Amino acid sequence: MTMTAYIKEQWEWIASQAGIIILINLILLTSTPLAKTLGEIFYLDLLVISAAVAGYFFHFRRLNKAYAKIRQAMTEGRDMDWLCRESAESAGNNVPGISLSKELLAYQHNGFSRKENDYQQRMNDLNDYLTQTVHDLKVNLSVCEMVVKRLENEPQPETGTMSKLLYQIEQMKFRVNQTLFVARANHYSEDILSENMDLGQVVKEAISVNAEFMITKNISIQNNISPYRLISDKKWIQYIVAQILNNSSKYTAENGEIMISGQEDEQGYHLHLRDNGIGIPPEELGRVFDKGFTGSNGRSSTKSTGMGMYYAKKMANTLGIGLNVRSEQGVYTEFIVSFYKLSDYMQRQRS
Known part of the structure; x- marks a missing residue:
């Protein structure tokens, strides 16, 4: 560290001490006869300035040694713990602020x-x-x-x-x-790209992705979604809906049915996707979105990775939309995708 750099770092203290000396001089000069005290004031100033310069000099030298120790640690590839030990063992050569830095x-x-x-x-x-x-x-x-x-x-x-x-x-x-x-x-x-999208069109595209699976099992789809516009990421919404429909096609028997509907309330717009498949056992309902969870249905009736709904839930959380499921074993399974209005979304973010 150069003296110029040191002065720039310590200028607040130097300025404050210079201000104190000037203030003391002004008080002394205005409160005592000038002819009798001018020499004593000058002598006092000399002592104070000398003491301050000496203090700054020793502080400057200690900082230089501390910085040299830090450079040594970086050159030798030492860690912070070594630097702390060296600082503790060297009483006159400790690194200022080492504890806070650690x-x-x-x-x-x-x-x-x-x-x-x-x-x-x-x-x-x-x-x-x-x-x-x-x-x-x-x-x-x-x-x-x-x-x-x-x-x-x-x-x-x-x-x-x-x-x-x-x-x-x-x-x-x-x-x-x-x-x-x-x-x-x-x-x-x-x-992620937020855009103005039509949810009804996205649902139709998700149905198209799964059309062959539905046709093979002769599963009919009742799509009652009316045009509804919202701002979100179109391709990720389509991914979530397509994953739900694919899941439904796996667990719905031949000649089954999937019903798609929408409902708007004061909280937002809720997309309902309901099938009349085999349903989910009550004890497994809370684990549908867990990573790798296939459940008894996935193990017995189809090859399931247990990752599709996990990622659907993950992306729903990222987009700030709700994804929930309810079911009655042997009767139905229904997924609800909720697009919250701004005020309700902000309340959910704060809670």
């Missing part, structure tokens, strides 16, 4: 650790989803291969065989698209 670094380290843990969790989630998706795609490809071989041996392929092949291809397309969405979900802060 607390600040610990606070910063905790912040980095939280971000690292969150990033690691998201990467683990993505890895689990990709692993399961690749496994499911291999199953779909194996089925496609068997169907193609059967077609090669048939002079006139049956309609049912072609339908099975088309169904497996649509399954693969859906899983690939959902995997792309999941990959984006782990970087959602960079992939």
Whole structure:
């Protein structure tokens, strides 16, 4: 540290002490005869200034030694703990503010650790989803291969065989698209765009994504959604609705029905998607959105990753919309997507 830099850092103290000396001089000069006290005042000023300069000199030298110790620690790759020990052992060479610096670094380290843990969790989630998706795609490809071989041996392929092949291809397309969405979900802060959108049109697009699954099982859809405009991210809303419909198609028997309706109240607009499928056991209802949870239905009736609804809920929370489920086993399952009005949304954010 140079003397010029030191003076710039300590200018407040230097200015305050100079002001004190000037104030004392003014008091002395105005309260005593000038002829008798001028020499004594000058002598007093000399002593005070000399003491102040000496104090600043020793403080400057101590700071230089402390900064030299910090540079040594950085050069040798030492950590903060070593610097604290050295400062404690060197009574006349301790680093000013070392304790506060250590607390600040610990606070910063905790912040980095939280971000690292969150990033690691998201990467683990993505890895689990990709692993399961690749496994499911291999199953779909194996089925496609068997169907193609059967077609090669048939002079006139049956309609049912072609339908099975088309169904497996649509399954693969859906899983690939959902995997792309999941990959984006782990970087959602960079992939969200608020826009004025028509919820009714988004629902129609989500139905189109799942059309082949519905046709294969002859599931009818009663869409009673009227045009309703709101501001949100269109592609993520479509992802959530498409995931719910895909989930319903899995657990609804052939010739089943899915009913889609909307309801507006003082809190916001609520999108209801209800099927007459096998329903969810009461003890499992609270775990539908848990990571990797497939439930007894997923284990027994279909190949389920347990990740689709987990990511749907995750993105709903990110967008600030509600996603809830209610069900009666053997009767129905209903998902409710709630788009809150601004005042109610702000109250939910504060609570």
